[in-house]
Amino acid sequence: MIPLIEDSRVPLYRQIYDYIKKEIQEEKMKAGEKLPSSRLLAKNLCISRSTVDMAYDQLLSEGYIESVPCKGYYVCQVEGLYFSKKKTAEKPVREKKNNPVYRWDFALNGIASGGFPHNAWRKLSREVLSQEGDGLFQLGDPCGEPGIRQAVAEYLHSARGVDCDPDQIIIGAGNDYLLMLLWVILGRNRKIAMENPTYLSAYYDLIHMGCQILPVGQDSQGIRVEELEQSGADMAYVMPSHQFPMGMVMPMKRRMELLKWAQSKAERYIIEDDYDSEFRYKGQPIPALAGFDQKGCVIYLGTFSKSLAPSVRVSYMVLPVSLMDTYLSLGHPFSVTVSKTDQKILELFLREGYYERHLNRMRAVYKNKHDLMVRLLKEMAHICTFSGENAGVHLLVRFHNGLTEREAVLRAEDAGIKVYGVSEYRILESKTEEDQVLLGYATLKDEDIEKAMKELKKIWEN
């Protein structure tokens, strides 16, 4: 007999279901045992037959019982442990780290405080969401909506000298994702040359995908092309507009040599990561390498992480026509990773001139910080020289007073200031002592830059 509670908040059918399930789980009812017919059970419990039917249906659909036509219901064989128990006393999956707290962090990523165009974004977001078209919520083009791809193509043409068809563009949620996708398109077993030091995030992306990475040396103009040639690599990952972390701009001559390297053998490609080309404080921006590529050797990566905000998660990749063909011919492309709403907002942001105004505003903000940094670093001429100026949002500092990177970072840390050693961006651990550190200035307020740099001057002095 099943004990039922009439005025319980648990419905009667559920009480029956729970009871029988428990009996089966605890093997009080054994596999093969016949259940009473629903008519009989209903009569015994003085309830309606449909209530019992509901309980049996649920047991049936969960597989605790089975129905044998013309015979009735039987208990199923249910093997092993199958209780959904709350696990107890499990160790926390991720240990919370006790990160030291810094007064000032010369962070290499992030944007200036107040640097996100809140008002415009909110306005456009409202605009997009109030166009109640259902189309906004159906799955879209795997490469990104035609509208945003067109807008990006126009931006690339006018701002970066890159002429591409919108159909060569793939919109994706960040460079990490686009590199994963590129790996799929290019096929396995690629040997990719990277400058050393380099942007380690891309390095790890490629390593995680199983690529072979060949570190290649660089001089003041960028990657050494002869060394690249000798490395046996069939791809090169470079940042001609502003190498990370070294900060140099690759001059035209080196760019041409690099292009020539790629063009001189089939299936050679250059990945051009143009991550912070929006910020250049002197002269016109140099056209992207992809703008000079006549033979479809350059894969161009651009992002809104630096220019808009890292949390927005929109990047884009321009593929040579042949590689886009390859991708589409694979069939079943991967679904797009950016929501249609974000794509639409960004399209309007580009199209209606917000992006240009935003970039001009941020360029001014960062130029101020840049000039301040340069002025303060000049006052430290007896301690260090610096490079990587006139572009991007970080500078490279090289000590000539005998200070090592290690010592410089530690002294700064003791003073509550975070600076970044160049060796952290090296692919192979350098055996020689480094004497360079990186200072990112995007996220610090002007007055904090002043205070922090003064302090650094003091502690790095001897």
Place this chain on the structure above:
Amino acid sequence: MIPLIEDSRVPLYRQIYDYIKKEIQEEKMKAGEKLPSSRLLAKNLCISRSTVDMAYDQLLSEGYIESVPCKGYYVCQVEGLYFSKKKTAEKPVREKKNNPVYRWDFALNGIASGGFPHNAWRKLSREVLSQEGDGLFQLGDPCGEPGIRQAVAEYLHSARGVDCDPDQIIIGAGNDYLLMLLWVILGRNRKIAMENPTYLSAYYDLIHMGCQILPVGQDSQGIRVEELEQSGADMAYVMPSHQFPMGMVMPMKRRMELLKWAQSKAERYIIEDDYDSEFRYKGQPIPALAGFDQKGCVIYLGTFSKSLAPSVRVSYMVLPVSLMDTYLSLGHPFSVTVSKTDQKILELFLREGYYERHLNRMRAVYKNKHDLMVRLLKEMAHICTFSGENAGVHLLVRFHNGLTEREAVLRAEDAGIKVYGVSEYRILESKTEEDQVLLGYATLKDEDIEKAMKELKKIWEN
């Protein structure tokens, strides 16, 4: 002499720069040739020296000229083709297909017209964007923000019987992406068993990543576990809540056998794709397989594509603790692919009860369509039987009047109705004639379902 236009909209420095650049590009000025000093050129052109300096600086930074200390400026060696020319007469990258236009499409993805919770989403979006905290625009946790992971964990606990720590969850922009990521975590050379027919999108994702896929048969209860055992697979991709496309719900007994298979050997895993478990029209939802997993063998995939909208691009993956450890120990995890704004909106959507209300509303909407479909299909009992009812948003129709899948699809197409052959979801092309088609009912209006089904009845009758 450089021809300057005083009242041009092109600034003077730019005219000088353009002129010299062209001279160099056209090799009228040869590599190694010395340029006039800026003082001299300024004097000759009757302009200020700083204007010439600006032009030279730009040429310098683009690498057209180089500065030799104490000597002056010299033209660089600039090899090869490097003109950013507009490419001409290129073939369009993607041919536009002439898709036939259907009056009614029994689509298998997409949501009901008006099914997106516009008002709530807009309200929450406004709320999130007006919290002007800069934190919203800094890069976040690679696995997703703690808030959304906590909210998903709570949802999974109460709705799907899955008890997991929020730190076992990774938020990602769609299942395709999460499968890519899973491939990275699990390492290469996996042999993955899939039911046949199956969700081909996942099949292609895994194929593109280089996995070996072993098709395994299924019966009315789901994947055949003996066949799975014999296949030599070390992973199985299943959809126990509602197999796509066949529509069956895996009963408890089969679930336990499957779990036992995974637990009986180290490094065996089950990928549980719980894609449309939110929609169940009879009885309580069956707890997810992951809810019974005591040994960390089940990788759970959930998505908001079906329950909210495919364009929202948010899915989640629950990893066994050991696999999450593996991922984090790789170092440098891939950046999150969902914007922080979307994560925050969705967190509030879940936390403040909007999701529950939305699901209840949609369940009612889809149940209506489901019941309508079932009623109309019952009127076609002389033509076909159907299965996959009581869950999800599609049904499977099997003809018993001699009609083949091919013929059924073609006849429907001639009448302007799109139905989907099961063979399209088979991994291996079936040699035998199929007699089954799929009808998705999420996107069609009730009156259109009625009209379309009446027409199908007529054209499938003989």
